[in-house]
Structure formats: structure tokens, C-alpha cells
Amino acid sequence: MNWDDETDPGTSAERLVGAAADGEDQAVEAALRPKDLSEFVGQEKVRQQLDLVLKAARQRGATADHVLLSGAPGLGKTTLSMIIAAEMNAPIRITSGPAIQHAGDLAAILSSLQEGEILFLDEIHRMSRPAEEMLYMAMEDFRVDVIVGKGPGATAIPLELPPFTLVGATTRAGLLPPPLRDRFGFTAHMEFYDPGELQRVIHRSAGLLDVEIDTDGAAEIAGRSRGTPRIANRLLRRVRDYAQVRADGRITREIAAAALGVYEVDARGLDRLDRAVLEALLKLFGGGPVGLSTLAVAVGEERETVEEVAEPFLVREGLLARTPRGRVATPAAWTHLGLTPPQAAAPGNGQQGLFGA
Numbered sequence: 001m002n003w004d005d006e007t008d009p010g011t012s013a014e015r016l017v018g019a020a021a022d023g024e025d026q027a028v029e030a031a032l033r034p035k036d037l038s039e040f041v042g043q044e045k046v047r048q049q050l051d052l053v054l055k056a057a058r059q060r061g062a063t064a065d066h067v068l069l070s071g072a073p074g075l076g077k078t079t080l081s082m083i084i085a086a087e088m089n090a091p092i093r094i095t096s097g098p099a100i101q102h103a104g105d106l107a108a109i110l111s112s113l114q115e116g117e118i119l120f121l122d123e124i125h126r127m128s129r130p131a132e133e134m135l136y137m138a139m140e141d142f143r144v145d146v147i148v149g150k151g152p153g154a155t156a157i158p159l160e161l162p163p164f165t166l167v168g169a170t171t172r173a174g175l176l177p178p179p180l181r182d183r184f185g186f187t188a189h190m191e192f193y194d195p196g197e198l199q200r201v202i203h204r205s206a207g208l209l210d211v212e213i214d215t216d217g218a219a220e221i222a223g224r225s226r227g228t229p230r231i232a233n234r235l236l237r238r239v240r241d242y243a244q245v246r247a248d249g250r251i252t253r254e255i256a257a258a259a260l261g262v263y264e265v266d267a268r269g270l271d272r273l274d275r276a277v278l279e280a281l282l283k284l285f286g287g288g289p290v291g292l293s294t295l296a297v298a299v300g301e302e303r304e305t306v307e308e309v310a311e312p313f314l315v316r317e318g319l320l321a322r323t324p325r326g327r328v329a330t331p332a333a334w335t336h337l338g339l340t341p342p343q344a345a346a347p348g349n350g351q352q353g354l355f356g357a
């Protein structure tokens, strides 16, 4: 799945339920990040496997194998990389694929690493080709060839690197060239969190933020958090504001529901845009199939906004399907909006596909 669908910086980052980090998230996330594996909620398999990898490396007194973390934004990839550094008692350097456009940028970072240091490379799939090729050798042999000069007189000067651990993160594991993927000793795929796990994230964050919340209040926020801890933490902060201004500061189910009603995040985590798309599909086009362009005009949004910002979550929730003939609502979409589907059209009446393409 293309998780980048949900990361469009111009749109989803501004939404309360967008998975990409906004400015406020960045400011508070440091305080909410779990510091070691035991504090990291959920992702049991990944945690167990990583625990083994790190313990074994520690016992051998070696640097850990390179680690690739894949999964949607906001699921904890950056957090895990910091935990790896903490568990290995090693410093961490953080950079990202788009920041490394030239092989020289990468050479400068690699040559300044300390022995055992963790290099966290976010969005590793967005690194330039020459940098990527330099990384192959660095990962395998802890060596890079620095090219000095240009044209026929250019020479490659080999540079030895201290052993380090690369932690690569990507929302698009499928885009990584196989030679790069193969150089990671351990690959972990991060899944969306279930509501119980999100409740634990919310209780933990509430404790750190010194907010009183009961079990039902946490469950209400968890159900609207789209399987993503970053969104859970953001909704918690908005509910905290509401509880403080409109009530006694304590978060209950009623307070959480009322607060998120103000922000138009519904019981299943859909926001105004998601619901507008579904409503148009159901009310104007009888549930489809309808073409993407037509649907976009109906909700007054760009095609790309509907396709890249609203649809991925609706598809994931089983509310909308993308078919060759156009977008189609599922029975769950009718139920979610409290509407009754029209009678099935009689076969052969020529109505099918009226709104397609």
C-alpha cells in the first residue's frame, strides 16, 4: 500500500486526523516518546524480534545489524530508532533521504560517525541514486570511495568508516531497490495499532501530560485515532483543551465525544472531508460507481485531494472501493452514515456505469 497517500504535506498535515507530523506535534512528541522497548506499546512481533537482535549484538560487544523499519507515518519508526540507540547505549544521528541529494552529503555524514553510532535515515526511499550507491558499500564494508576531481582526472579515494548501524525508515518499502533492501540484517513492518493498544498509548500520554482520563474516555479517543499513535496523541491534546475549558479537566467518554464532535472527527475517525466524499458518493450517485473527477467536482476539491487525502483511509476502513468502473460505496458506508441503500437496479436496464470514469 502506498502510505505516502496520507502524507501530502499541503493537505493532510493540516488535518486533525492527518498522519504526518505538524508543528505542534514536533514540539510535544519528544516528551511523549517511549524511551525503551518496555515502554513501547504494541507491535509485539517487532518488539520481540528487535529485542533479540539488540541483546545478541550487546552480548557480542558488536554494533547491531542494519535495521529497516517500514510502515505508515506516525506508527513509531522514529521512536523505535531512538529506542535502538538507547538500548545500544549509542549516540544517534538523524537525517532523511530528501536531505541527502548528493553523494558528498552522505560521505560527510558517514565520515563523521562515531564507532557504534546509529544513523537514522528517514524516508530512505527518497535518497538520490548516487547517494544510494555509496550507501551500499558503506553498509556492507564500512568503506566509501570519495571521488576527487572531475572528468578523466577524477580519482576515487577509499575512506574507512567506523562500524555503525543504519536504521532506515520508509513508508514505501516496495520502492527500495533490492540491493539496498538486501543489505539490512533485520526488516520490521509496523502495523496499524488496534484500539486496545491505542488506549494504552493514550493512558500513557495522559499520565505524562498530567491529564486525568478514565477508561471510557481513552476508548472513545482510541476509536477515532485511525490506528495511529500520533493521531491519538493529537486528539488527546484537543480533548484536554475542551475538558479544561468546558468541564473540570477530567476526560470521560462524554467529554471526549463532545470535544471531537466540535472538531468534526466522528466515531470512526472520519473528518469533514472524508464524510463529504462518502456523502456525495451515497446521496448524489446512489453509491456509485462514479468516476474520481466527477466525485471531486461534487465535493469541490481537487482530484488529488480526494484520491490522496480522503480515499486511502476510506478504503482501509472498507467504506469505499476503487474499481475499474469508478468509486463504489460498500454496505458499511451506508450503515456508517445512517442511510438506506437504494433498491438494486434490475439487470440490463442500462443504468450501470452511468457515472463511471
Ligand SMILES: Nc1ncnc2c1ncn2[C@@H]1O[C@H](COP(=O)(O)OP(=O)(O)OP(=O)(O)O)[C@@H](O)[C@H]1O
Binding pocket: 019, 020, 021, 028, 029, 030, 032, 033, 034, 039, 040, 041, 042, 043, 072, 073, 074, 075, 076, 077, 078, 079, 080, 122, 201, 229, 230, 233
Ligand atoms: N508504540 C508506541 N507507543 C507509544 N507511543 C508511540 C508509539 N509509537 C508512536 N508513538 C508516539 O507517536 C508519535 C509519533 O511517532 P513517530 O514520530 O515515532 O512516528 P513515525 O513512524 O516516525 O512517523 P513519520 O513516518 O511521520 O516520521 C510519537 O510522539 C510517539 O510518542
